[in-house]
Amino acid sequence: MSAAPAEAAGLRFAPRPGAAPARRMIAAQALQEIRQLVRNGEQLTLTLIIPLLLLTAFSLENLVNLGAGMTRVDFLTPGVIALAVMSTAFTSQAIATGFERRYGVLKRLGAEPLSRGGLIAAKTACVVVVELLQAVIIMGVALALGWSPDASPAAIVTVPLLVLLGTAAFSGFALLMAGTLRAEATLAGANLIYVVLLGVGGVVFPLSKFPASVRPVLELLPTGALSTALRDVLARGAGLPLAETVALAVWAVAGIALATRLFRWE
Amino acid sequence: MNNVAAVEITSLVKRYGDKTAVNGLTLTARRGEVTALLGPNGAGKTSTIEICEGYRKADGGAVRVLGLDPAADGARLRPRVGVMLQSGGIPPAVPAREYLTLLSKFHAHSLDPDGLLETVGLSGSARTPYKRLSGGQQQRLSLAAAVIGRPELVFLDEPTAGMDPQARHATWDIVTGLREAGVSVILTTHFMEEAERLADHVVIIDNGAVVADAAPSELTGSDGQLRFQAESGLDTDSLLAALPAGAAAKESPSGHYVVETQGAVDPATLAAVTAWCAERGVLPSSLRVESRTLEDVFLELTGKDLRDT
Numbered sequence: 001m002s003a004a005p006a007e008a009a010g011l012r013f014a015p016r017p018g019a020a021p022a023r024r025m026i027a028a029q030a031l032q033e034i035r036q037l038v039r040n041g042e043q044l045t046l047t048l049i050i051p052l053l054l055l056t057a058f059s060l061e062n063l064v065n066l067g068a069g070m071t072r073v074d075f076l077t078p079g080v081i082a083l084a085v086m087s088t089a090f091t092s093q094a095i096a097t098g099f100e101r102r103y104g105v106l107k108r109l110g111a112e113p114l115s116r117g118g119l120i121a122a123k124t125a126c127v128v129v130v131e132l133l134q135a136v137i138i139m140g141v142a143l144a145l146g147w148s149p150d151a152s153p154a155a156i157v158t159v160p161l162l163v164l165l166g167t168a169a170f171s172g173f174a175l176l177m178a179g180t181l182r183a184e185a186t187l188a189g190a191n192l193i194y195v196v197l198l199g200v201g202g203v204v205f206p207l208s209k210f211p212a213s214v215r216p217v218l219e220l221l222p223t224g225a226l227s228t229a230l231r232d233v234l235a236r237g238a239g240l241p242l243a244e245t246v247a248l249a250v251w252a253v254a255g256i257a258l259a260t261r262l263f264r265w266e
Numbered sequence: 267m268n269n270v271a272a273v274e275i276t277s278l279v280k281r282y283g284d285k286t287a288v289n290g291l292t293l294t295a296r297r298g299e300v301t302a303l304l305g306p307n308g309a310g311k312t313s314t315i316e317i318c319e320g321y322r323k324a325d326g327g328a329v330r331v332l333g334l335d336p337a338a339d340g341a342r343l344r345p346r347v348g349v350m351l352q353s354g355g356i357p358p359a360v361p362a363r364e365y366l367t368l369l370s371k372f373h374a375h376s377l378d379p380d381g382l383l384e385t386v387g388l389s390g391s392a393r394t395p396y397k398r399l400s401g402g403q404q405q406r407l408s409l410a411a412a413v414i415g416r417p418e419l420v421f422l423d424e425p426t427a428g429m430d431p432q433a434r435h436a437t438w439d440i441v442t443g444l445r446e447a448g449v450s451v452i453l454t455t456h457f458m459e460e461a462e463r464l465a466d467h468v469v470i471i472d473n474g475a476v477v478a479d480a481a482p483s484e485l486t487g488s489d490g491q492l493r494f495q496a497e498s499g500l501d502t503d504s505l506l507a508a509l510p511a512g513a514a515a516k517e518s519p520s521g522h523y524v525v526e527t528q529g530a531v532d533p534a535t536l537a538a539v540t541a542w543c544a545e546r547g548v549l550p551s552s553l554r555v556e557s558r559t560l561e562d563v564f565l566e567l568t569g570k571d572l573r574d575t
Contacts, residue, residue, distance in 0.1 A: 012381065013447035015418040018374030019345040028371030032364075039359055100357065108355030111319060112372045113345045113415075266321070 019113030029114055029122035034129060036096070043096065047087045048134060052141055055080045058204050059145045070235050074149070077142040078230035079203040084134040085163055086223050089127050089170035091194040097123070097178035098186030107266040127167060149234045158233050158240045165248040166226040172255020179263030202227035220247045270333035272297050272419050272450035273318055279326030280313045287313040289474035290327070295467065300441060300451040302465035304458070304564070310474035311454040312352060315421050318452070319349050332419060345373065348417035350408045352424050358397035362388050362407050365396065366414055373415035386410045387436050402433035409437060413444065420444065422453040426460060438464055458560040468560065472568040486558045490531035492539060493524050494550035508542045510535055531555045
């Protein structure tokens with residue numbers, strides 16, 4: 001710069017305010033969310049490495065008696081997809097948003113033209129993009145391990161619908177935790193819930209192995225409902241499993257309604 | 267439209283539980299000027315600013331920012347107003363340039379992130395994550411983020427807190443540049459020098475209310491003062507008797523003497539003080555003749571020393 005800094009600055013600072021188009025703002029924020037997720041190794045482990053590890057290990061070795069009348073990889077793939085959705089939409093999103101709140105990032109973003117709705121849209125777009133990536137990688141590995149889905153053509157519609165409902169349910173509760181608890185409590189709580197639902201969500205351990213008294217409850221928890229529904233569609237050629245779909249929809253409405261009411265930006 | 271004040275606050279009240287942070291505060295910040303809110307910690311500066319920014323709701327009174335209500339017209343105000351929070355707000359792992367580039371996408375006519383990094387002296391740290399920047403660098407990135415959208419009005423909450431003198435001067439240059447470009451600036455500070463240097467208009471706040479509101483030169487006036495240090499406990503009454511009429515003399519704190527005059531200190535007053543010292547065999551040290559500072563005004567108005575808060 002040849003001019004004195006203040007002079008040059010004076011020219012450039014001349015006010016010319018204006019919001020960018022909403023689409024551009026949301027795209028920029030969504031890209032930023034993805035960038036931050038990729039930068040964070042722990043989140044990536046959670047969303048990709050753990051599901052792939054479980055899929056591979058439990059497919060290759062008879063670690064659990066599945067007793068479900070299907071091959072191990074056919075049983076595991078739908079469950080691992082459900083786990084991947086939970087890790088991205090719930091655990092990872094809750095932790096990231098909790099710390100953004102703690103660091104005042106959400107507060108500061110609130111001063112930008114990007115609306116709160118726009119921010120949520122960007123976060124959702126990030127989750128969906130990561131889920132697509134997870135789905136491609138998980139299904140690729142599953143096919144390599146001998147996965148042969150037994151699904152009706154309608155699965156092209158029902159699987160994305162179920163994943164979308166699951167994503168809405170998990171996101172609602174992720175934002176509820178992130179927006180109400182301290183960041184450390186969200187970190188601990190979201191990881192704990194992840195591990196518990198990994199165990200009792202029909203991911204690698206069949207829900208049929210659980211006592212009949214708790215089984216219906218486990219099947220209606222978000223992870224259980226999603227894994228059971230995906231398994232019915234992908235391994236048994238079912239249409240849209242009604243009970244699980246309704247359960248996911250109820251979780252989604254409840255989570256989003258609570259988050260909308262209780263979320264605190266700072 | 268430009269007749270509308272940048273900020274107009276009338277009888278603002280803000281309570282947190284049973285504590286009243288802002289207690290009937292009234293002020294007007296004109297367009298194109300730098301307005302400094304000056305006061306000790308806990309005076310209500312940040313509460314006032316954050317109500318203007320739309321972060322908090324007032325419990326009483328009225329606030330207009332660029333003629334709009336920040337609580338109701340946030341969507342219309344946000345593109346026009348730049349915000350620098352007192353601390354934080356930037357993701358710790360995100361590099362400086364990446365953050366500014368993101369914010370530039372939110373505005374229709376934003377400044378170029380690279381040019382702005384250069385202006386705030388962060389070109390060499392463009393790829394450094396926020397958490398690895400020094401405190402002063404973090405503040406400057408935060409300042410850059412407040413202005414990247416080419417706002418009409420910026421709120422800077424303690425923009426130079428924790429900065430070394432060099433960074434502070436660089437920040438002052440930017441505030442001056444903003445003012446020259448016609449941007450209205452509202453800043454909070456507890457540095458007297460900052461307010462005296464930058465502000466067209468200083469509002470002194472204490473206990474949630476305005477105690478003085480004028481141009482710095484009006485607040486300090488033309489009165490002068492003479493300061494010196496000597497052994498404590500000298501008889502200031504006899505000093506006063508030796509001085510021309512209208513002057514005042516006091517010892518505050520112990521061993522520090524101040525003679526205040528109406529109008530500038532004149533040679534006769536200086537001679538009277540040194541003669542008085544000579545009579546007592548006292549050698550005054552650090553003897554200074556100065557005009558009154560905002561600091562003196564503040565002390566007089568609030569009974570508090572800003573540096574101690």
